[in-house]
Every structure is written in C-alpha cells, then in structure tokens.
Amino acid sequence: MEFAELIKTPRVDGVVLHRPFLPTVEGTLCLTGHHLILSSRQDNTEELWLLHSNIDAIEKRFIGSLGTIIVKCKDLRIIQLDIPGMEECLNIASSIEALSTLDSVSLMYPFFYRPMFEVIEDGWHLFSPEEAFKDLESMTDEWRLSEVNKDFTVCPSYPSLVTVPKDIDDDTLCKAAAFRHGGRFPVLSYYHKKNGMVMMRAGQPLTGTNGRRCKEDEKLINATLRAGKRGYIIDTRTIAVAQQAKARGGGFEQEANYPQWRRIHKAIERSNILQESLIKLVEACNDQSNSMDRWLSKLEASNWQSHVKEILTTACLAAQCIDRSGASVLVHGTEGTDSTLQVTSLAQIILEPACRTIRGFQALVEREWLQAGHPFQQRCAQSAYSNGKPRSEAPVFLLFLDCVWQILRQFPCSFQFNEHFLITLFEHAYASQFGTFLGNSAAESRVKLKLSRKTVSLWSWVNRPQELERFVNPLYEPNSLVIWPSVAPQSLLLWEGVFLRWNRSTKFLDEAYEEMVHIIEYNKELQNKVNSLRRQLAQLETEDSPLQTP
C-alpha cells in the first residue's frame, strides 16, 4: 500500500477538535489513506470523517508542545485540531499535506470506495447520448447522431457521440473541427420544442490575425437555420478580449462570412479571475471585524455577485433569443468548456421545465458539463483557501450552481429539488467518494480511467429513495412556463447556504423550514382524506341512486 509511506503517525490520542457551532470533541485522531478520522470512542458521539481530498489547505501553530492544525476544506469549512506533542503534530500535518495533494487520479478515493448500499439503478448508464437523441427524434428529424468522434480524435473533449444537423456529413464536421478551438465544432446543445429553435455550442473559431475562414464551419451552422431566418452568435467574451484572442490564433466569426448571424458579445470572466473572486469572497465571509462598511466593500471587491449577474444575464439573453425572438443561437467563448457551458445549461433551466426536476437536472449536468467536457479535475483541484499558485482552478461549476440557486430563490415552487441538492453537487464536484466528477472529459473518464467500471456514480446514490427524500422541494408544482429571473442587483442574493454555511447557526431557519414542510404535508394529507371521503360519498350516491329518485 503506497499510502503507508506517507503516514508517519497513524494515530494520536488526546486530540481536541473545534468546529464552528458544534461542541468540541476530544478523542483519537486516525489517518488512513483517504480519511482523517476523529473519534471520541464513545457511543452516541459524532465521529469526524474527512476526506483528504476535501482538504484545501492547512496551517500549523505551536504553543509549547501543543500543536494546532487548522484544516481548511474545499467545502469552505474550517476546523481546528489541537494535537499534543510537537512531533506527532508535524507528522500529521505533513501526512495530510501529502495525502490531500496526490497527483494521480487513480489513487483517489472513488477507486477504493465500496458502496454500503445496494445499487438499484446504476447512475453510469442513466444518461446516454443515445437516450437524449431518442427524445430529440420524437420532436424533429432534422438532426442526427454522429460517430465522427468515436475514438476522440476529432475533438478530445467531446463525447464519442454528438448531435449535428442531418445534412452535414462527418467530413464537413472534421473540417469544421479543425477550424474551432480544441476541435470543438458546433454541436447541438438544446432543441426548443415550442418553436423548433436550437442552441448550439462550440469553441472559438480559429480565424487568427489574417481572418481565416472555413466554408464547412459556415455551412454547418447555417444548416441549423430555417429559410430566411437569422441566428445569434453569443460570444461570452467582450469584443476586446475576442480581438486579442486573434493574436493567439483564435478569434470570432466575421460578419462578412456569417451574414445570417448577428454576433453579441458579453463579458463573462475567465477562470483565473473567477478563482480570485472566490478567494476574496470567502475571505470576506470569514472576516470577523463586525463592520458593515468593511463587509460591503469586501463583498463588492470580490466581484462575485457581478459574475453571477453577468452569467445569468447572458443565459437569459440566449433564452430570450430562442424563445422570444424565435432565433437559433450559437454560444461560445474561448475554449467552449467553461462560460459557454454556464450559459447553455442555465438557458435550459430557464426554458425547459424538465431541467428543473431532480432527474432532469442530473441529465443536464451530465449532458452539458460532464459529457460536454468541462475539466472538473482541473477546475476543482483547489478551492478558496489554496495558497498554492493557481493553475487552472476556477469555480466555474460553483458559479453555475449559484445562478441556479438564484433562479430557485425567485421561483421557489418551480424546482423539484431544493438548495440542499445544489450544495451536495458543489461538495461532490470538489471532493467525493463517487467517480462522477473525476477526469476532465468523456474520453478521459470513460476510456482512460474506466470510471464506470471502477467507481460508483454519484447518481446511483442520489437517486436512492432514502437520499432523494432530502433533496425534494416540498413546494414544487410543475410549471410548464419559461421562467425569467430578475437580474437586478437587488434581486441577486449572496448564497448563504454555501458561503456562510459554517459561519452562522441555521437552527432557527431550519426549524422554520421544518414547520413549512409540516404545513404543506398536513395540507396534502387533508386533501387526500377529503378526496377519499368524497369518493366514498359519490359511491354511496350512485349505489343508492334508485332510492333518491322520488
């Protein structure tokens, strides 16, 4: 076992654990290959099981021979361990550091985790492109499922099957792929049943400084337009950024070459800026200074809410083009794996009621994030406390979840899931016993890592009735309408459930929520009782009808 070398001191007694809003626990600290465990070894006291992969950073402090390790987690929790003995403390700290920064994916916990539950429905097989295509086929025959990427050579970050216009052959796709960043040629993201308009996504076109063009690319996206109709290209970058991209071989669609398309530039920030923003926001939330001005200015300086607003606005714009203007849309940024996916997935939440169900949301995450090649492994390697030099970490997915939460807050009855479900996805994207968020693309996860065989899917667990219960929104009433959120700053809230989760006691809020659930359930129960009585009465009435006639 390779982990053994990293664990110099596997066990220390007399360790004291401090957690916010919970009583301190004294007990034995154990290190295993994947967990940090603290147990008081008494019945009915809670044990702490912390995945090493959840640890973002640690700090050591010494007062005499009493060492203290502050553990900062990727889920933003901060805990403190008081460890007697300097050597033990140093050993534990260096082990945690080593174990929480393992480079090899195959050493991650999901490869070792054996579920304690029976897998009824294997999450790995729930959402296949074939299934999604079957749905599409029932609505339109203008699209086909292409195997052009079956060995992941045309586009390493796409899945093996992609949906493209029926009249476009694989050859054309290959040529268009060569013209798009990362080979990400335009593919179907969403079909709007109401009017047949579509949303596509891609990487940026590689026009370069000399304005290269690609007839096949033009043909491909024009094939999605109805006769005489025009479409919109939503470039998630500002025009300035898009211009600069030309120097590095990238660029944007020239009007002259795409006369049927109108380009709109938005300003969703790139990943390193988002990461910085997250770090600042979490720092603001952990600030204990108790000054209102300081809090507001730090919140403002973090820029987090601005990112939320910009992403939501862009998604609404895409949805507006499709639903209100009856136009098709192509979305891209630079790589097409970050801001692009934020926009396409949020637009679907707005437009498509099915995405607001628990199952539908899983399908959306699977389709628009996992299959679509969002590099989870890279983006979620570190969270807000990391002091290492950021590489490609960025809270792209967390921002998406934040935006979903904003819509959920504005339409609290239109979602089948609750906030807890979103928080759970956030946690598992950063550290998990499940393999769902491992790897950076379908190619990597399916072929190289063989995740579906070697690990358990998060969905297998989430969809068990016992678990599902916790994620259901009691207020849910299916709503078939398009839901337009307000993007005014006054309407956007700080997602306290994530960012203030460990800084406040939610006891009173939780109790109030329970009461609300109780009111709803009581009402349902009464409805049922009354309905059953009514049925009985109706039955009596019909049975005895001869008696009633005079």
Add this chain to the structure above:
Amino acid sequence: MEHIRTPKVEQVKLLDRFSNKSTTGTLHLTATHLIFVESNATSAQELWILHHHIASVEKLSLTTSGCPLLIQCRNFRVVHFVVPRERDCHDVYSSLLRLLRPVSYDELYAFSYNPKQNEQQRDEGWQLIDLGAEFERMGVPCDQWQLTDVNRDYKVCETYPRDLYVPITASKPIIVGSSKFRSKGRFPVLTYFYQERKAAVCRCSQPLSGFSARCLEDEHMLQAISKANHNNRYVYVMDTRPKLNALANRAAGKGYENEDNYSNIRFQFVGIENIHVMRSSLQKLLEVVGTRSLSVMDYLVGLENSGWLRHIKAIVDAAIFLTKAVTVEGASVLVHCSDGWDRTAQVCSLGALLMDPYYRTIKGFMVLIEKDWISFGHKFADRCDQLDGDPKEVSPIFTQFLECVWQLTEQFPQAFQFSEWFLIQIHEHIHSCQFGNFLGNSQRQREELQLKERTYSLWDHLLSEQQLYLNPVYSPSFAETHPVLEPSTQPWNFKFWRNMYHQFDRSMHPRQSILKNTVMLKENSKELEIVYLCKTYLLLSWSYILSLYTLPVHSVHPGSLFGEERTVEGSSATENGYGEIKGSFGSKSEPAIVSLEFGVARMTC
C-alpha cells in the same frame, strides 16, 4: 375640490421605471387620490395613489411623446407618467402641488375617511389599546414604581403622555426639578419593566448640563431609579448619540451626564446618527436602487456609501446592549438622545421587542408602537411630513425601526406572529393620514384635534384583517424557549429590504413567494378541516338514514375555495433588461402574468 383644475386626462402613458414597458390609460384626479386606469380592456388595472403619499412631483422637460410627470411617493412608489398635452400636464402638476401640501390638519384624509362604522364601533376601535393595562401587564405599579399625576395637564412636559410611571421615591419636587434640567422637560420615566429581574428601562432627553451645570433633583431622580432595583444598583445611562454630537451639544447648554455627579451610573455612548444623517442616508439609498440598469458594483458601493445598513445595525446593536444590561446583568437602564423622541424611541422599543415575546405578537406590536412611539411623542407629523412643514424635520426614524424588526424576523422566522406584510402596511399608514393614530406630534395635540371623535383607529382596521398579516410559521412555543432574542450582529445578517423599498417594482421580486404559498396552504387546510368534518358527518348520515333523505353532497368544494387558484409567474424577458438585442428583429413582449404580493395598493376607502 377647488384645487383640481383638470379632473381627468386621457391617453396618459405610465412608464415602468426599470424597463421599457409602458401602459396607456386615463388619469383621474380626485380630492384624495390620483387614479390611473389602464385602458386595456382585458386587464384594466387601476393604480390609486393617495395624495398624502406623494412626496414630490416633478415636471420633466417636454419630449416628442408628451410631457413627463415624475411622482415620488413616501411608500417608495415611483411613477412616471407621460401626458400628451403640456397644458394638461401643467394642470395636473399644479393641482397636485397644492393637494400634496396640506396646511391644516383638517385637510388630512383621516377627517374625511369614513369606513361606515357607527360611533360605538369607532370608540371600541380606539379602546383596543390601553396603555394602563399594558403597564399592569408588566407588573407596574408595584412596590417600587408608581403612577404619577404630575403631568395630568401636560404642565410638566407637553410632549409626554398624561400618565407616567416613576420610582416611588421620586417625589413631585424631584420630578419637576429634574424636568427643568432636561431638554423639553422630558425627565426620566419608566417605559418598560422587566419583571423577572425587577429591572427598568427608562427614557428621557439630554440633561442641560452644558460644561458644568448640575441639578440635584435630576441626580436624585437617577438615584431613585437605582434604588428601585434591588438586584443591581448600577444604572446604565445610554446616550444613543455619537460622542462628538453630545460634546457639541454642551456648547448649547445641553450635553450628557457627568459620571462624577451621579452615583452608581455607568455612562455609555452608542453612536446612532441624527435625523439629518438618516434622512440623507435613505435618500442616497433610494437614489442608488432607483438607478436603471444598475451594476452589482454600483449597487454595493452605493449601499455602502449610503450608510443605511450601518445605521440599521447601529440601532440593533444598541438594542442588544440594552437587552443584555437588563436581562443578563439585571440592571436598570436610562436611555436618551437629544430630545428623546427619535433614537430613544428606536432603542427602547426594539429592546423591549427583544426582551418580551408579547411585543412580537400582532396586538403586542401595536401596543409597543402606541407606547414608545405615539404616546411618548415621536413627532410623526414632522418626521413623516404630514403637513407642509420644515423639510429638515422629515426623517425615516420610524421606517428604520420597522426595518430593524424585519431584520430580526429574518433571523428568527418563528418568533413573530406577523409577517413583513404587517410591517409594510403599518409603514403605508404612517404616511397615508387615513387613520388618526399617527397624526400630530404628541398626545396633547391629538387630544386637541379630537382624533378619537373625528377619525378612526388603524389598529382596529389592521386587526379586522389580521389574517392577511399572519406569519404562517409562527410558533407560540418559541417564546417559551426563547423569551429573550439574541440576534447575531455579523454584518451579513443585515440585508437590503427589497420588499419594502421596491414594494411597487414588481420586476424586482421573486415571481413565486414561499410566504404567500405557505399562507395559502395553511388557509386551505383550515377550510379542508371543515370540509372533512362535513363530509364525515355526511358519510355517517348516509349510512344511518340511507333511504330516508336525499342529501346535497356537494356542499363545499375545497379546491375552489383557495388552493387551486394559483397565479403563475412569467413576466416578459424584456422587462428584466438582459441586454438589447441588436438588429431588426427585436423581441415582442407578451402580456405578463405576474402575481403581485403587496404591490397593488390596497386602498380602504
């Protein structure tokens, strides 16, 4: 009516202030209201604006589509009309200018408002709140505190009520002497008695101490307060002003208590700003949130620069300080500011709300307002600009109090019997001048105006529709487990109160409301309980007297009573301003179906 030049203008456009939407309709001007009736036959919404609610009318420069008229209301409604003809616009404008500046009390709506109640009902309405009974509830008079008749004829202090409670050892000469040493004669009196520790919350105005003056009677007065509490001899004196302001007051012969002259006091400044700072703070806040296409950065910077939430936090902080001194240390506290009717009212009433669960009920909250605000002479007429007066006297002091309460309801969702709609409705009526309660500046003035004979009580009206204001998750048992509230004052607990300051801007609000839904379900359950009983009874009847009677079965249909009528949101994409779509094919906005919380003016006339 003589002020109305043009009672009706047609083809007036109403612009939404945050989007490009507009509706066309007819503008009517009546003696009490400005009414806009949408001409669209299908929805034909009406907008009623009480003249008293209008804070300002502005005629903007002429545009191609007509003459714009911008009306800002005290309940934070902002309406933007475009009147096709300039002459009409000017007529409406000048009529409004006169109508919204009543010069005498007789012109106020309350004196013409008639809810069709007889005299007896009116009297009963006014008798709902009995402050004598309230002090009895607190356990006063008792062996240490007594009722004094020194102010029976408003001789000692004309801004105080007639009935005042003082320590038994405070003799008349002491009271009179102390009152002469206090600004506006507002000597220390009891406002809340914490029975459990026998600790008192007293209030007064600043002492006229200047740089060195002292007053033995006033010192005795504080001594008497100290003696009245056997648990803790120390009396906290909370000066709710910033120290600098208090220092500046000394030059004018006013100031604060010198700890050397008073035995057993602990003096403390808490730093709540004055009415002028609060007025401009709210103004800044409203300016910021009224901006179209506001960016998050400008919003947060504006929120910070306005200082509004800082002020709210300062008031809550002060109330917490007061509560801790009383409930934890068992000490009596004397609260004052300058005149003792603004900051003092805020801190005393909020402190009492934290200490006493009764004030968190609907009735109790009315009592609290009646006691600490109305009877102790918060100058509602001046602060709410009821009559054409000094604009420097206007200040959102009471609004801040309501907001502090709202901030607490956010932290303790089960502690309050009422929901935020109740707070918003009260706020509506401090400006509406529709009921007598808030008219005038003091009890004495209210008696002179004979309000109880000539106007109606708001409390009666609110109680009659209290179903609307119930908090569905209120738990009476919460009061038992948490008699004293201990709110967190981390800055992120204080939030912008969107439902107050944007109550009429429907595009800002959640399209579905948890509160509304829960209220509806609860109501529906009540109906169902009855239906259930009826049906059970019917079923039994059926089985007994099967062949004898024909019973009407479908007596009540629960679905139609409440639950199934569900307005679903929507609103158009354009309303939200996600960005303009360039090009020739702009979006067509579809009629929006938006469920309104409290956006529609609920006018009771």
